[in-house]
Amino acid sequence: MTTHSSASMTDVHPAARRAGSARRRVRRLTALAGATLALAAGLGVAHTATADAANFPKATVHADGGLISHRSPSTESPRGYVFDNGTRLSVDCKIDGSTVKGNDDWYLIAAEGDASWVSGRYLTVHGEPEYCGLAVTAPVTTTERTGVFEGPTKSDTREDTLPKGVGMEAVCYVDSEATGQSRQRWVLLSESGWVRASALDASKKIPYCSQTA
Known part of the structure; x- marks a missing residue:
């Protein structure tokens, strides 16, 4: 660019x-x-990289058929992992994306490999993830x-x-x-x-x- x-x-x-x-x-x-x-x-850098996923806010999946992740915060992007109902996830950050049943929050899941984004419509988030x-x-x-x-x-x-x-x-x-x-x-x-x-x-x-x- x-x-x-x-x-x-x-x-x-x-x-x-x-x-x-x-x-x-x-x-x-x-x-x-x-x-x-x-x-x-003087609180330092607002967004500090953290290698340990245990330090990230958590979220629990609430979707009977499982929660499908996507490569980006859009329902139109290719699908990735499917997280089972009840799975506890580590959340890197949140952002606005495609609206899913009135909810436009999307969360980047802290994990190795390709980015996994999930809609907030099917999550209960514990804590306050920062904006990306x-x-x-x-x-x-x-x-x-x-x-x-x-x-x-x-x-x-x-x-x-x-x-x-x-x-x-x-x-x-x-x-x-x-x-x-x-x-x-x-x-x-x-x-x-x-x-x-x-x-x-x-x-x-x-x-x-x-x-x-």
Whole structure:
């Protein structure tokens, strides 16, 4: 991804501010603000990598037929492991993705191998998993007219369209694809949803959506 300076949030196009749901924006920005305050208070880095899964928050599966994981936080992405009902999981972090029966929370499961994302609709989470990414967002600018999606695939619900030249803030990225489609990098924007990374220029590195990357 080519990097150069981008527009500030004060230059955000009105269409960008309409993108996504208000609930998502408030929740995500509140989480980011809290992490930034923690840094300012001298509490150290807000997101510290932890090698021992025992230190992660836990979640219990509540799905009679088992809970299907996905390669990214989208029901449209390829399926992975199936976690049996009652399985206790270690949660790396949480993020917004495809809505499943009114719940758009997705959790990255702390495990070896490929990323395993599961919908919060079928979990009871114990503790408070942090949002994926870092406390400080990365300024980005759209390089073309591009769609904003609920999840990180083109098969997810399209929430809005951003024109070229819009300044936004990026939270983190995942590599994702819908079943049968080629894999692409997708970026979660702090005030909207998911956008293809190829449609953005970033002024600094965007982190992977994890707490341990």
